[in-house]
Structure formats: C-alpha cells, structure tokens
Amino acid sequence: MKTINRLAVVAVVKAVGMFTTTVAAQQAVEQQANAPQREIVVSFEDHKLALVEDGEIKKVYSVAVGKPSTPSPEGTFTIERRVKNPTYHHDGKTVLPGPGNPVGTRWMGLSKPGYGIHGTNEPKSIGKSASHGCIRMAKADLEEFYELVAVGDTVRLIGHRDEETARLFGPADATTPAAQPMQTATTDAGPTVPAASDPAPAAPAAPVATLGTR
Numbered sequence: 636m637k638t639i640n641r642l643a644v645v646a647v648v649k650a651v652g653m654f655t656t657t658v659a660a661q662q663a664v665e666q667q668a669n670a671p672q673r674e675i676v677v678s679f680e681d682h683k684l685a686l687v688e689d690g691e692i693k694k695v696y697s698v699a700v701g702k703p704s705t706p707s708p709e710g711t712f713t714i715e716r717r718v719k720n721p722t723y724h725h726d727g728k729t730v731l732p733g734p735g736n737p738v739g740t741r742w743m744g745l746s747k748p749g750y751g752i753h754g755t756n757e758p759k760s761i762g763k764s765a766s767h768g769c770i771r772m773a774k775a776d777l778e779e780f781y782e783l784v785a786v787g788d789t790v791r792l793i794g795h796r797d798e799e800t801a802r803l804f805g806p807a808d809a810t811t812p813a814a815q816p817m818q819t820a821t822t823d824a825g826p827t828v829p830a831a832s833d834p835a836p837a838a839p840a841a842p843v844a845t846l847g848t849r
Contacts, residue, residue, distance in 0.1 A: 675714075675752075675790045677770055678800040679707060682762045684752075684770065685803040686783060692803060696780060699760040699771035707768050708747050709794040714786050718742040721753075739774060741781040745790055752790070753777070 671688040678685075679700045686694040701707035720732035721742045730736050739754015755761070755771040765771075770792075772780060793800055796807060 673784060673788045675784065675788060676799065676803055677707075677790070677792050678796065678804055679709075679764070679792070679794045680796050680807070681800060681804045682764070683804050684772070684780075686780065687803070694780065694783065695804065696772060696776045697762045699755065699763050699765045701766050701768040702764045705767045706794075707766070707770065707792055708750060709792050710747070712745040712747050712750075712790045712792070714743050714752075714784060714788045714790060715746050716742075716744040717781065717784075717786060718744075719781075738769075739772075739777055741777050743781065743784065752780075 672690075674687045676685045676687060677683070677698065677700065682698055682700060684696045684698045685692055686696075718741070720740055721736070721738055722732060723730040723737050725737075732740070735756050736754075737756055738751075739756065741754055743752040745751050750769050752770040752772065754774055754777045755766075757765070757771075758773060760766065760771060761773050801807075
C-alpha cells in the first residue's frame with residue numbers, strides 16, 4: 636500500500652511539473668508576441684540613429700559613424716551582446732572603465748564581428764564621420780539607449796539617404812556638405828566580450844571588450 640501511495644505521489648508531482656513547464660512556455664510565447672518590434676536605423680549621411688518600435692519613431696540620437704578611411708559596414712545586423720562598463724583591450728593596450736575608455740560606459744556588439752554601438756572618449760566626434768567603423772554615441776544618450784534595446788534587436792546601417800531615412804530624419808540639410816562616398820569595410824577584427832553579458836555578469840573583474848574598431 637505504501638509503495639502504491641509513493642507511486643501516486645510521484646505521478647502527481649510529475650504532472651504538476653509538466654503543467655508548470657507548459658504554463659511557463661505559454662507565458663514566454665505570449666510575452667514574445669506582445670513585445671514591441673524594435674528596429675534601430677542608422678543613417679551615415681545624417682549622422683543619426685533612430686529607435687523605431689512597431690513602426691513608430693521612439694527616439695532619435697546624433698551619432699558618429701565611420702570615417703571614409705575606416706567606414707561603417709552597410710547592411711542589416713542584430714545586437715548580439717550588451718556590456719556595461721567594458722574594459723578595452725586592443726594591440727596590447729588595456730583601458731579600464733572610466734573617462735578615458737575609448738568605448739565609453741556601454742558596448743552593444745553587433746552580429747558583424749568587430750563592430751558595435753558604444754560610447755566615446757572623444758565627445759566632439761559625435762555628429763561626424765569620425766569613428767573607426769563603429770557607431771559612437773554621447774554618454775547620456777548611450778546610457779538611455781542601452782536600457783531601451785535588447786539582444787536580438789535589428790540594426791540597419793544605411794550609407795545613402797533613401798525614403799526610409801527621409802521619413803525618419805527629415806529632408807537633407809541643404810547647408811550640410813554632401814558626405815563622401817562610403818567605402819566597403821574590409822577589416823573584420825572581432826570583439827571578444829562575455830557571451831552572457833545581458834546584463835553584465837557580476838564578477839570581480841569588469842567585462843572585457845577586445846575591439847578591432849571603435
């Protein structure tokens with residue numbers, strides 16, 4: 636009798652576990668379905684970034700993009716990782732988090748290896764074609780933007796104005812000199828940052844970003 640009772644208890648526990656798993660899976664599907672559809676659009680010629688949710692413009696920021704000698708890559712990518720207060724490593728140089736860090740206080744790595752959206756220790760570069768290929772943002776804008784996006788969000792980098800950029804950023808400023816033609820990026824040096832960094836892992840050492848471009 637005791638054996639039968641134990642078996643019955645085990646069966647009930649298994650049934651409850653399966654039910655809980657099913658409910659959790661359904662909730663995850665519903666949350667994903669109800670989540671806003673986000674797209675990040677960067678116009679090289681406008682030096683601007685737009686955060687679009689469900690087709691509506693939520694935010695527009697001024698950014699720095701790649702200079703002609705080290706252009707930003709054109710195309711559609713995704714955010715693959717997010718890191719708070721990264722430590723910068725490149726060519727044997729290490730810069731800890733702080734005002735002098737070349738990538739600022741946030742790093743959002745793209746599915747294009749070596750490229751990301753990040754801060755800068757050269758704030759006067761914002762609004763210009765001045766980076767080594769990445770998209771730079773001012774500190775306050777960067778930290779606000781970081782909290783509004785997630786891993787998996789689409790990022791479109793557009794080199795020449797079209798109907799989409801005109802809708803998002805308005806007509807081109809006739810007083811602004813035409814941007815120089817963008818070259819195709821040939822470098823593909825990749826960053827190595829913690830894979831599970833959304834949010835950044837709690838560890839004694841700061842998250843590391845080894846970057847080929849900035």
